[in-house]
Amino acid sequence: MPNLLEIAGRETLSQLDYIGSLNIQLWDTLRGMRAALPLVGNRHRWHAAVHQMLDIGVDALPMVALLAMCSGFILAMQGASELRRFGALHFVIDLVAVGFTRELGPLLTAIAVSGRSGSAFAAEIGTMKVTEEIDALKVMAFEPVEFVLAPKYLAALVAVPCLSIAANFFGILAGGFFMFFSTHLGFLLYFRYVLSSIVLRDVFAGLLKSLAFATIIAHVGCLEGLRVRGGPDAVGRSTTSAVVRSTFMVIVADAVFTAIFYFMGGT
Amino acid sequence: MPIIAVRDVVVEYDGRRVLDGLNLDIEPGQITVLLGGSGSGKSTLLRQILGLERPKSGSISIQGTDITRCSQADLKKVRRSIGVAFQSAALFNSLSLQDNVALTLREHTALAPSIIDLIVWMKLAVVGLAEFGKLHPQELSGGMKKRAAVARALAMDPEILVLDEPSAGLDPIVAAELDELILFLKETFQITALVVTHELQSAFRIADRIAMLFNGKLLAVGSKEEIRANEHPRVRQFLNRVPDSPVHTPALASYLGRYVQMQEVNHDH
Numbered sequence: 001m002p003n004l005l006e007i008a009g010r011e012t013l014s015q016l017d018y019i020g021s022l023n024i025q026l027w028d029t030l031r032g033m034r035a036a037l038p039l040v041g042n043r044h045r046w047h048a049a050v051h052q053m054l055d056i057g058v059d060a061l062p063m064v065a066l067l068a069m070c071s072g073f074i075l076a077m078q079g080a081s082e083l084r085r086f087g088a089l090h091f092v093i094d095l096v097a098v099g100f101t102r103e104l105g106p107l108l109t110a111i112a113v114s115g116r117s118g119s120a121f122a123a124e125i126g127t128m129k130v131t132e133e134i135d136a137l138k139v140m141a142f143e144p145v146e147f148v149l150a151p152k153y154l155a156a157l158v159a160v161p162c163l164s165i166a167a168n169f170f171g172i173l174a175g176g177f178f179m180f181f182s183t184h185l186g187f188l189l190y191f192r193y194v195l196s197s198i199v200l201r202d203v204f205a206g207l208l209k210s211l212a213f214a215t216i217i218a219h220v221g222c223l224e225g226l227r228v229r230g231g232p233d234a235v236g237r238s239t240t241s242a243v244v245r246s247t248f249m250v251i252v253a254d255a256v257f258t259a260i261f262y263f264m265g266g267t
Numbered sequence: 268m269p270i271i272a273v274r275d276v277v278v279e280y281d282g283r284r285v286l287d288g289l290n291l292d293i294e295p296g297q298i299t300v301l302l303g304g305s306g307s308g309k310s311t312l313l314r315q316i317l318g319l320e321r322p323k324s325g326s327i328s329i330q331g332t333d334i335t336r337c338s339q340a341d342l343k344k345v346r347r348s349i350g351v352a353f354q355s356a357a358l359f360n361s362l363s364l365q366d367n368v369a370l371t372l373r374e375h376t377a378l379a380p381s382i383i384d385l386i387v388w389m390k391l392a393v394v395g396l397a398e399f400g401k402l403h404p405q406e407l408s409g410g411m412k413k414r415a416a417v418a419r420a421l422a423m424d425p426e427i428l429v430l431d432e433p434s435a436g437l438d439p440i441v442a443a444e445l446d447e448l449i450l451f452l453k454e455t456f457q458i459t460a461l462v463v464t465h466e467l468q469s470a471f472r473i474a475d476r477i478a479m480l481f482n483g484k485l486l487a488v489g490s491k492e493e494i495r496a497n498e499h500p501r502v503r504q505f506l507n508r509v510p511d512s513p514v515h516t517p518a519l520a521s522y523l524g525r526y527v528q529m530q531e532v533n534h535d536h
Contacts (some may be wrong), residue, residue, distance in 0.1 A: 127360075132355050133359055136351070138318075139317050140344040140371050141371070
């Protein structure tokens with residue numbers, strides 16, 4: 001029976017191996033990214049990227065909007081039940097506005113996208129691996145990283161921040177509904193309060209986070225797909241682990257980012 | 268001069284030797300058939316020749332370029348002169364048949380779209396799929412997929428055509444059609460073909476040279492007649508389809524006896 005130290009060591013090594021592969025893949029993709037850019041790159045890759053953007057972004061919009069509305073209501077109601085006791089109901093506006101732009105908008109989006117698109121990346125690339133399509137790409141003198149990964153990463157980098165902004169908007173809108181029905185605060189006034197409570201820094205912090213989340217989701221999804229060995233059952237396992245790992249890493253990254261912003265700005 | 272020269276190639280997976288100092292020359296304008304049973308290392312050799320994996324030692328040169336040591340750019344250049352049809356066809360499922368064939372032409376050449384359409388139509392016509400160009404791979408039968416894969420492999424007019432198990436999983440009629448197609452390609456385009464298979468009939472129909480692989484080594488290389496006359500016991504076994512360990516009751520009984528013994532030993536401890 002292997003002892004505890006042995007298991008811990010092996011686990012650590014395999015996790016380090018995973019992080020290492022992720023970094024190598026990120027670097028390779030960044031180098032292959034030029035081909036996916038419009039005008040300077042290859043127009044086929046750009047077309048593929050636009051296609052992916054619609055897939056990741058537009059198709060997820062209804063779901064993300066609903067998710068953000070619900071979370072907005074939850075946040076407002078939970079906040080209100082406490083704040084009402086201090087007669088500080090108007091702080092609900094700050095709570096929702098700041099909470100969404102800095103935190104909930106990007107996080108909710110990332111979780112939705114990792115469930116929808118991270119798993120899709122893993123399944124698509126895993127299937128390509130099983131059916132030898134990745135090998136076919138290589139022998140046809142294509143770079144799989146440039147052909148498959150770069151458009152997906154570029155699309156995620158564009159679509160996820162856009163979705164985050166949408167999530168922010170819908171979350172704050174839900175807060176507005178709550179305030180209207182509970183205190184008859186007009187929407188125009190509500191949005192004026194919202195704009196005065198958030199600063200540009202909050203928005204940028206949120207967008208920076210969502211860029212990081214997009215990176216994590218796209219690369220974990222693609223790496224899980226590329227690591228598929230064997231048959232269709234391996235594809236299934238890779239999609240599961242893509243969602244689990246990327247959601248986990250998104251939340252860890254969020255904690256790190258929030259800590260950095262907290263200690264840097266003190267806000 | 269051989270168009271593909273494999274020299275002393277050794278490949279190991281986790282310490283297990285899959286290819287053991289293998290040497291093979293493939294002459295231009297000939298159909299070379301790589302014959303061997305499951306696990307003989309033929310797929311591994313193929314992956315080596317395509318540059319998908321690098322050997323532990325030894326070299327593989329294709330048209331004078333050593334692909335085990337050259338740069339990525341040179342490898343790409345070599346790959347443009349090789350057309351590959353994979354065992355599972357490996358057509359891109361998101362693209363229609365004609366887009367599959369047109370992919371390399373669109374991306375690696377500066378040809379006008381109308382010319383590319385014409386070339387694609389010609390390649391599909393060669394394999395008898397000209398009117399199916401609009402279909403997607405999942406709408407095709409197994410035999411059509413294999414033929415489509417050949418059409419895609421031919422897109423860039425390669426000097427070398429590599430076919431991995433072209434007749435695996437096909438009925439005899441379709442398999443025979445593919446054999447005729449390969450012979451037709453050789454006669455019409457003077458193409459060099461490397462065909463990996465374990466089907467004896469197909470191998471003896473199309474081959475100019477046959478290389479027999481067993482346990483990571485070449486048992487015999489030669490023309491059809493030379494292989495038929497070869498006296499090596501493994502070659503004879505393969506050609507005469509003699510099973511390795513015939514299933515018979517005494518053997519099963521002895522296995523059972525050993526199993527019971529083992530159980531008892533475990534029980535005692």
